[in-house]
Amino acid sequence: MKQQNFLFVDIVSSIFLLILFIANFLGLLYILQGNIIFSALASTLIIICYYFLVQLLAKNKELMFKNKFIHSSSVLWLFYIGLFFVSFVLMSHFVNVEFNAKKQIQDDALSKLTIVDSATTIYKDRSKKVIEDFENDLKTKLKSYKNTGSNSTLNELTSKPYSIDAKVLSDRTYLNVDQIANAKLAPIIKNIEANAVNFDSITKNNTEKYKSTFTNWKRLSLVGTYSTLNDYVDQSINLINEKIAQFPIDNSPIIINYNKENLPLGTPSEFNKKFTPNYILPIIVVLLINGFILIPFFTEKVRSYNNTTNKTQEGPSNNGGSIEL
16 A cells, blocks of 8 residues: 555656646747757756655655754755746746737747748849840840941940840841840840749748748747747848849849847846736746645655653654755
8 A cells, every 4th residue: 555655646746747847848948049959958957856856855754854854854945945946937937928928929020021021022023123124225225226336335235234245236237136135135034033933932931831830839949930030031131132133234132121139038037027927827836736746745654753752762863964865
């Protein structure tokens, strides 16, 4: 029966240690910027400390009661309270993010993703205008040169952005304006269309993935994605500007200013300045969990001591203060 009781209280305690592990892990996940491995290792270390402290407290319970807690083993409670405080901080930070900041994080993320979509749209709109303007300008100059033979116009046509071989323009009599213009435009249009398809593919896949992370609140990938979202936006804009630089005309880069400030998820003290935490729920939850974790200590039986009887029957009491391991 004693063995069955031992197994039961140990199982109950272990179940709530697992629950606390998950709670600590989620809190650490926000603080450690989504680093799953370090969050898991740190949470595991905390739970291991919890487990051994509970076992030591249970083993030394009799000594504590016998000496009215004036015993070195009572110091174990200070370590336990320290662990309790750590779990409370992690739990309160997790609850604060989940209940108070979730909406703002989602809105900020979706707003930044919209910037990438806007940059892609700007590229497409500008590319259409570039093709139209370039074609019109080129045909106008070709017609002018065919009719006048102006050397200044010839110099323009053989220089950037047109860069037409002078041999093609040598005989104005047989100069075919449409044929030359189409030959010059074909590779430009092909390149622009390929870039547009590439942008659509990249932004669609990434945007859908990121949107899913934030709208579905995928905690395991959310914090890491949130912390690198500015990099994704900047890299996307830089990539688009690299392709815009290939335009024959109107190739100045697009400049998009946006708020790059992220919420300080990794610093609870700073985060609490922006979102006032509600400590009631975390303290209740952590107290309940710790109450079940301490079941092995609460159920550990101790002998009752009568001072007179003990002196005659058991000899001197153990007041030495050593902790039983």
